[in-house]
Amino acid sequence: MASAAAHLSFSLPFPPFSSPGHRPVTAFPYPTTQSQNQSRVSLRTRALGPDFLGDFGARDPFPAEIASGFAEKVLGNVDTEHKILIPNASALSLAKQDCSPISPLQPPLSVDEAKALMKKVVGWRLLDEEGGLKLQCLWKLRDFKSGVELINRIYKVTEATDHFPSLHLEGPNQVRAELWTASIGGLSMNDFIVAAKIDEIKTSDLAPRKRIWA
Structure with missing residues (x-):
């Protein structure tokens, strides 16, 4: 059975990173096999350098986010009533x-x-x-x-x-x-x-x- 090598070129759905130390993901051709009149193309990818998703740590909000007042939606209302429950005798040792x-x-x-x-x-x-x-x-x-x-x-x-x-x-x-x-x-x-x-x-x-x- 003859085998063919398929070469695919594709563009990532996100722009390349500009931060230092990150390099794009490269796709390598991988031999394909034909079975039941269907062609399957397998790709083997290798990440060159650190994780291309970057650091998931906290960041400062952007000016547009501050202007949108998003903090008021996540911190609750200013008139929220907070109750401190004092344990009763049965809960104490x-x-x-x-x-x-x-x-x-x-x-x-x-x-x-x-x-x-x-x-x-x-x-x-x-x-x-x-x-x-x-x-x-x-x-x-x-x-x-x-x-x-x-x-x-x-x-x-x-x-x-x-x-x-x-x-x-x-x-x-x-x-x-x-x-x-x-x-x-x-x-x-x-x-x-x-x-x-x-x-x-x-x-x-x-x-x-x-x-x-x-």
Whole structure:
């Protein structure tokens, strides 16, 4: 089958670039093949130099664009009302919230409500005792002195909330904290707020030292 070489010359649909460092695209002839009485011409192009499309960076507007007042169409109206939405209590983390007074007539949190709030505290367990639901957290510390220091840190954090946990220094190096609202016989939102504040206390310097074996 005979093959022929086709030479095409064409002009680009845009004027040549005058910026330095740009050279036009050159078309090279490529052999063609005929199949089913149809001729197909394939072109192989090669860009000489940098990308002929140029830099897509920002530019200053032209005088004609400024005169057209296009900025007024894209920046919005001068009387546009902008609202700053302040997050409500449910959107804030528990540690950022404040405790509120609890009425003795207020019902305690249900088991389902307490389980949903357990996802927002770290290291606490939910206890279901005869007296109602409670939160409990245990810390294994370096020594007795570290246990006393942790209790002091917890007291400083919870002093401003006026809602204190029950703290116990057990054995030589363990501290146990329990939270519940005695006036309603169970858990309230205040218990989870205080638990979240306690979670933010630094305890890494009180943890037992790791043994390094030679």
